[in-house]
Amino acid sequence: MSNELALVMSQLEHTKRIDKKKLIEAIQAALSSAAKKVYGAGQEVDVEFDEINYEFRAFYLKEVVEKVEDNSTQITLAKARELDAEAELGGVLKVRIPNEQFGRIAAQTAKQVIVQRVQDAERQSVFDQFKEKEGDLITGSILRYEGRNVIVSLGDAEALMPAKEQVPREHYTTGDRMKLLVLEVRKTLKGPAIIVSRAHPGLVRKLFELEVPEIYDGAVKIENVAREAGARTKIAVRSMGDDRIDAVGACVGVKGIRVQNIVDEIHGEKVDIVRWDEDPHNYLSNALSPAKIARIVFHPEVPSAEVIVPNDQLSLAIGKKGQNARLAARLTGIKIDIKNEEQYTQEERARMDAHFQVVTGEEQQGSVAAPSAEAIFKTDEEKAAAPPDEIDEGAVSGDVPEAVEIAKDETGLPLIPPTAEVLVESTEGEEN
Numbered sequence: 001m002s003n004e005l006a007l008v009m010s011q012l013e014h015t016k017r018i019d020k021k022k023l024i025e026a027i028q029a030a031l032s033s034a035a036k037k038v039y040g041a042g043q044e045v046d047v048e049f050d051e052i053n054y055e056f057r058a059f060y061l062k063e064v065v066e067k068v069e070d071n072s073t074q075i076t077l078a079k080a081r082e083l084d085a086e087a088e089l090g091g092v093l094k095v096r097i098p099n100e101q102f103g104r105i106a107a108q109t110a111k112q113v114i115v116q117r118v119q120d121a122e123r124q125s126v127f128d129q130f131k132e133k134e135g136d137l138i139t140g141s142i143l144r145y146e147g148r149n150v151i152v153s154l155g156d157a158e159a160l161m162p163a164k165e166q167v168p169r170e171h172y173t174t175g176d177r178m179k180l181l182v183l184e185v186r187k188t189l190k191g192p193a194i195i196v197s198r199a200h201p202g203l204v205r206k207l208f209e210l211e212v213p214e215i216y217d218g219a220v221k222i223e224n225v226a227r228e229a230g231a232r233t234k235i236a237v238r239s240m241g242d243d244r245i246d247a248v249g250a251c252v253g254v255k256g257i258r259v260q261n262i263v264d265e266i267h268g269e270k271v272d273i274v275r276w277d278e279d280p281h282n283y284l285s286n287a288l289s290p291a292k293i294a295r296i297v298f299h300p301e302v303p304s305a306e307v308i309v310p311n312d313q314l315s316l317a318i319g320k321k322g323q324n325a326r327l328a329a330r331l332t333g334i335k336i337d338i339k340n341e342e343q344y345t346q347e348e349r350a351r352m353d354a355h356f357q358v359v360t361g362e363e364q365q366g367s368v369a370a371p372s373a374e375a376i377f378k379t380d381e382e383k384a385a386a387p388p389d390e391i392d393e394g395a396v397s398g399d400v401p402e403a404v405e406i407a408k409d410e411t412g413l414p415l416i417p418p419t420a421e422v423l424v425e426s427t428e429g430e431e432n
Contacts, residue, residue, distance in 0.1 A: 006054040018121045024049050026117030031058050033113050035097060043072050046094065059094040126157045127192040131185045137206045140196065142176045152180065152196055165197035169230035170267055179265060181206060199229035204271070207262045208235065214250040221247075223276045226330035230269055234287065234327045238276040248273050274331065280305075284336070287328035291317035294341060304335035306344070314340040 012018050028047040035045040035058050044061040062075040064087050075095075080087035087093055140152040140159060148163040150172050165183065166172070180196040181203040187193075197203065205225050214220040221240050227233040237247040251273045252259050259271055277283040284305060285293045291313045297306040309317045317338050318325050329336045339347070 009054075012118065018118065018125055022121050023118065026121065027056060027114055030111075030113035030117065031056055035060065045097075058097040060097055062093050062095060064089055064091045064093055123187075123191045127185060127187060130154070130157065130182060130192065130194050133182045134185055135202065135206075136182055137179050137203070137210065138182055138196070139177060140180055142172045142174050142178075144174060145172075154194065157192065157194060159194040159196045161196050161198065165195070165199050167198050167230040167267070167269075169269075170198065179203070179207070199227075201225040201227040201233070204233050204235065204262070204266065207265055208251060211258050211261055212251050212253075214245060214247075219245050220250050224331050226327045228323060228327065230267075232270045232272065232323055232327060233266075234272045234274055234331045236274045236276040236283075236287070236331055248275050272327075280332070280334070284328065284332055284334060287331045288317055288324065288336075288338075291324070293317075302335060303333075304337065307336055307338045308341055308344045309338060311340045311342055314338065 009020055009023055012023060013020050028049060031047045032045050035047070036043060046059045046061055048057050048059070049055075050057060060072075062073060062080075064077055064080045065074050066077060066089065068074045068076055075093055077087065077089055080091075080093045083095065084093060138154060140154045143151045143153045143158065145151070150161040150166065152159045152161055159180070159182075161180070178198070180198060181200050182194065183197050183200065184195040185192055202225070204227060205222055208222060209215045212220065215222060215237075219240055219242060221238055223236040223238055225233065225235045235251075237251055239245040239247045250258075259273065263269065263271055272289065274286045274289065277286060280298065281296050284296060284307070288307065291309055293307060293313075294310055295308040297308070299305065307317065316324070319327075325336055325338055
């Protein structure tokens with residue numbers, strides 16, 4: 001029996017990856033449950049495991065008393081001394097339960113509990129194994145379809161690939177082996193649920209990390225990935241620290257072998273490797289490749305950018321059904337509005353015309369009418385004394401005569417300017 005038990009436990013540990021210690025605890029709990037079912041729920045039972053002989057031993061515990069009131073939990077000192085010569089009053093005596101006394105019901109109960117504990121331990125082991133692989137690549141084979149979902153075999157467990165995580169261009173056949181990205185692992189009543197994906201951008205990122213040693217070593221860093229599964233992927237890379245390393249060239253590989261291996265894995269999906277740049281102008285220009293960019297006008301408050309391209313580059317910059325522009329916007333995080341030079345010129349002209357009209361309207365509303373003669377000459381005497389041409393010019397031109405301040409002396413009399421004094425002196429000389 002001990003040899004058979006040791007063999008079974010060893011097989012479970014290697015095939016099911018169940019920790020032997022957890023398995024022993026499960027069997028101990030099962031035997032304790034079976035013993036309580038036979039001898040009653042009030043009976044205290046202790047189960048021990050002999051690691052040397054690989055044997056489980058069950059004992060029920062009895063208190064040593066002078067007078068027995070409950071045969072299931074108590075024993076007299078005399079009977080206790082027959083089993084253990086060192087037994088004393090008030091002590092607890094362990095009485096060995098023969099395995100034969102368990103009976104068929106007890107054995108069946110123990111079997112059910114053992115099976116349940118083994119299943120729980122196996123589920124926990126699978127959960128722990130794949131929980132560590134969240135976000136990593138794993139190789140699996142297609143098992144079957146369940147509705148629109150695909151069931152994938154991962155060896156020790158089965159994974160679910162929902163319809164939204166499948167690539168539209170790919171067709172999955174039973175037995176096909178492929179690399180998948182582990183998206184999520186969670187516990188359910190039926191065991192661990194493992195969700196995998198073929199459409200997630202992280203799949204391409206992990207494929208590059210696997211294929212390009214410079215990325216794995218940290219010499220090249222993947223800044224961002226934008227993907228439309230089955231059609232096209234843009235990936236931005238940069239060199240870290242060492243300017244001698246060409247990040248794009250490292251990802252492409254000699255004669256394109258590295259990127260070709262990745263394209264083969266994702267079944268012909270196009271991959272654009274973009275050089276990351278701190279300058280948003282350069283980064284956005286690289287992201288929109290292979291189109292040539294004439295000019296970029298940034299609007300940081302949105303953030304967004306108007307991209308002006310030559311007239312013959314508009315369709316190439318936008319891409320098929322806007323794909324190139326969408327991927328570039330996701331890659332850079334900038335909202336992009338692509339126009340050709342002709343469209344941009346027309347819009348600029350229209351904006352300038354609209355602005356000119358607004359400014360002209362404001363000037364007209366803010367202009368002041370020319371003052372009339374009544375506004376210039378406050379009294380009728382002033383108006384009568386002024387020459388007619390002065391009245392007309394003042395009314396037309398709107399020139400208002402400036403008030404002249406006359407200097408006065410300490411007594412308050414006006415001071416005569418030097419020119420006036422000269423005129424007075426010359427007049428007096430003539431009279432003399």
